[in-house]
Amino acid sequence: MSFKIACIQLAVSSDKSKNLTNAKNKILEASKNGAKIICLPECFNSLYGTNYFSQYAENIPNGESESKAYIIGGSIPEREDSTGKLYNTCTVYNPEGSMIAKHRKVHLFDIDIPGKITFKESDSLSAGNSLTHFDTKFGKIGVGICYDIRFPEMAMIAAQEGCIVMFYPGAFNMTTGPLHWELLQRARALDNQFYVATCSPARDMSATYNAWGHSTVVNPSGAVIATTDHEESIIYADIDLDEMKSIRQSIPTTLQKRYDLYTKITSITSNSN
Numbered sequence: 001m002s003f004k005i006a007c008i009q010l011a012v013s014s015d016k017s018k019n020l021t022n023a024k025n026k027i028l029e030a031s032k033n034g035a036k037i038i039c040l041p042e043c044f045n046s047l048y049g050t051n052y053f054s055q056y057a058e059n060i061p062n063g064e065s066e067s068k069a070y071i072i073g074g075s076i077p078e079r080e081d082s083t084g085k086l087y088n089t090c091t092v093y094n095p096e097g098s099m100i101a102k103h104r105k106v107h108l109f110d111i112d113i114p115g116k117i118t119f120k121e122s123d124s125l126s127a128g129n130s131l132t133h134f135d136t137k138f139g140k141i142g143v144g145i146c147y148d149i150r151f152p153e154m155a156m157i158a159a160q161e162g163c164i165v166m167f168y169p170g171a172f173n174m175t176t177g178p179l180h181w182e183l184l185q186r187a188r189a190l191d192n193q194f195y196v197a198t199c200s201p202a203r204d205m206s207a208t209y210n211a212w213g214h215s216t217v218v219n220p221s222g223a224v225i226a227t228t229d230h231e232e233s234i235i236y237a238d239i240d241l242d243e244m245k246s247i248r249q250s251i252p253t254t255l256q257k258r259y260d261l262y263t264k265i266t267s268i269t270s271n272s273n
């Protein structure tokens with residue numbers, strides 16, 4: 001069994017309604033081209049930056065959707081009225097338009113590479129506290145947002161839960177993009193012998209944050225099967241469950257795990273969110 005997915009590398013501007021119209025048109029195009037699960041990029045309705053999140057934030061649920069596909073709605077800044085908190089949130093819709101999952105970015109992007117990039121999402125955002133997997137008629141799917149991809153435990157749990165694809169809407173940058181973007185995707189895919197799909201905004205050199213682009217799909221053997229550069233585009237890939245099965249049979253690491261020896265991982269205390 002195989003089915004087609006699409007990642008829409010959207011050009012995002014400061015004009016929210018233009019972004020929404022553009023996203024809708026591209027979703028319809030991908031759906032017409034046969035994509036059954038369609039992913040939008042991180043922060044597809046707004047420019048990416050801690051000073052923009054509040055301005056563009058929305059309450060969730062609020063959305064509308066139309067196409068014959070599952071939509072992984074990238075992410076938007078979410079405002080929670082009861083607490084006043086903001087989250088970086090991905091909503092997922094089934095082909096009937098009902099929201100079936102909501103992922104709040106769990107690991108916030110706080111980094112400091114002197115002379116290159118300093119970013120502190122936690123200045124304006126709060127972290128989510130749960131992992132997200134949802135059922136589709138094709139199989140179970142997992143979602144993380146951007147920096148979440150750096151944490152292998154999250155993808156590992158998704159694989160354990162039976163996910164066949166892990167989607168990461170993300171907006172890496174001109175420093176960490178060339179360093180780690182593809183490497184992380186291939187690592188997550190190979191470690192877990194499942195598909196990994198990433199979806200970035202297109203690059204805008206006039207914006208304050210320059211996205212790396214390069215939306216990509218990697219197969220369960222760690223090979224890149226679809227990718228692009230930094231321009232606006234849609235990438236497509238076939239998710240082939242027979243291929244996944246045969247990769248898992250040839251090098252059966254998925255069956256050879258020694259969970260009896262890995263118990264320490266769950267007992268290490270991390271900075272809790």
Ligand SMILES: O=C(O)CCC(=O)C(=O)O
Pocket residue numbers: 042108109145146147148150170171172173176177180
């Ligand atoms: O991990 C990185 O290098 C980039 C992460 C990022 O841009 C994000 O989480 O939004």
